[in-house]
Amino acid sequence: MEFNRRNFLSKLSSLAGTFTAGAILTPALASNLEKAFEKIAHLPAEASITDETFWYQIKMAYTVSATHLNLNNGGVSPAPKVVQDVVERYNQISNEMPSHYMWRLVDNGKKIVREKLAQLAGCSPESIAINRNSSEALETVIFGLRLKAGDEVILTKQDYPNMINAWKQRAHRDGIVLKWLDFQFPIDDKQEIIRTFKNAFTPKTKIVHLTHMINWCGQLMPAKEIIAEAHSRGIEVVLDAAHTFGQFDFKIPDLDCDYLGTSLHKWLCAPFGTGMLYVKKEKIKNLYPLFAAPDPEEDDIRKFEHLGTRSSAIEQAIAQAVDFHLMIGAERKQKRLYYLKNYWVERVKDLPRIKFFTPMSENLSGAICLCSIEGFKAKELARHLDNKYRIHTVGIEWENLHGIRVTPNVYTVTDDLDRLVLAIKEIITELEQKG
Ligand SMILES: Cc1ncc(COP(=O)(O)O)c(C=O)c1O
Structure with a gap:
């Protein structure tokens, strides 16, 4: 998104319009940020990345410790103040009368949250389910896929523990076969990674579980190429995008994965306990929901959201996090x-x-x-x-x-x-x- 003054002001006022001005950046901060954006507006993304004055203003939009330096944003990221404030405000409103304010009013924004996420992901809102984190999104897929004893799943020893455990539980319960790849990172030649996956495929391979960015070391995996190789053999791909959605400027359909899970409290800086599941429209019907829906075979993405009562305040503030992300610009x-x-x-x-x-x-x-x-x-x-x-x-x-x-x-x-x-x-x- 290119910066221009009108765009910036409308972005800020759309944030302000959600509730009162007190819920957003202070006027002084907003004005400083605007000036900082004006300075870099004419520059290509490449040039603005070294402008510390600008990034200092971004820092001021957060409430992070000024003495204890946090360099573990890979675990979980703080939200900017505008996001924190909206959570609190929605929470207060909800507490006036939860079943009325939370379920009937605050929840009304869910359609927009889904649309904003879909726009960011470059896909239809009908492929986006909102949930609590990558673990929930990916376990929905891992436990929802129709696999039978003997079917093979390819994964790596460097995948995330929750996902490894979920696959092991499925193997234990259903007799599916797990085939482990073991990489020595760093790998500078992406062909080496693609080759390793290709060599592991057999006629029994049904699924590739692929971590888009390895959380332990930050190696980005050539997802698009691996997915294309898998698809050419009729194999589906579950993409763990916990560390790429919000960090990298990409559109999900360009990768062509069948299923994707991510945490929004990592790189999007949305409230803690927010995540997203993407399922290709034509794959929704056959994927069982983790929390039962009235019709497990319906092809409505909302069937993956039967979680029961949760905080609508947290869910709704995803919208502010998306706005903040777009204000900086994904690229x-x-x-x-x-x-x-x-x-x-x-x-x-x-x-x-x-x-x-x-x-x-x-x-x-x-x-x-x-x-x-x-x-x-x-x-x-x-x-x-x-x-x-x-x-x-x-x-x-x-x-x-x-x-x-x-x-x-x-x-x-x-x-x-x-x-x-x-x-x-x-x-x-x-x-x-x-x-
Ligand atoms: C690659 C990867 N997948 C999944 C997860 C799980 O994320 P969450 O704890 O938000 O469910 C993480 C968390 O760090 C991760 O790094």
Whole structure:
């Protein structure tokens, strides 16, 4: 989305129009943000990604700690204040008389939330179900697919534990066969990944479970190509897009996956406990819902939303998160996140003892990066960074991946990353001195 002043003001006023001005950015903040946008408006996304004044204004739209540096946005991301405020306001309104205000009034916005998500995803709203997270979205698919004993599912040892456990439970219950791929990341040649999947396909393969971006190390998998190979053999693909929807500027139909699950509280910065399931329209009928619907074989995407009572306030505020995301611009955000990863990596990559598990090229990586420092166990290093430097990362010890995972977000500025660079340099110098 290109910036122009009218567009910006209407975006802000559409946010304001949801409730009162008190629920949105303060006038001073809105004015600063507007000025910052005006400065970068004429620039291509590439040029604006290095404008720290602009990104500092984005940071001010969040309520993050100014002393404890959060570099674990891969786990879960904070929401901008505008999103937090709307959750609170809807919640207060709901509490006036929940069955009336929450179910009859607040819930009325659900159609628009679905439409906004569909627009972002580039698909029909009739393919979008709103739920609580990637786990729920993907487990709906994993437990809803019609598979029988002997059918093969291909997945990797580097997939997400909840999804691995769900597939193992299905294998235990129904006798389906799990075929595990095991990758040594980083992999710079995407053909190697595609080949590994192709070589695993057999006539019994019915499903590929594919993690679009490996959460442990940030390796982006060539989803489009793997999906095309699978489809040419009649195999369906379940895409775990927990780390790509909202981080990367793509449209779901371009990938052509059959099923996709994502968490909106990660890269979209929507409220905690928001997620999305995408099912290709023609696949809805045959996929059983996880929470029973009146007709399990109906082809209405809403059959996946029979969850019972949940907070409509949280669900509705997804709309503000989408607006905030569009205000920054999906392409600008993707490029900034890639820039931030490279910013700190460039400054430490030639130091002794440091090793990376993340590919560095723009078509294979984004914000997430995993590195180890010889002389420190992963979790110890994460603890040390937290205790001594007040820098929050996460220690990863999973299969063949060991290190600290560093994940900035749009509210991270380069000054923050300079803090990380200094800390890493000091840690390595101390280790070298000890010998
Ligand atoms: C690749 C991947 N899939 C699924 C999930 C599950 O996400 P949630 O906890 O929001 O359900 C995560 C969470 O980090 C993840 O990284």
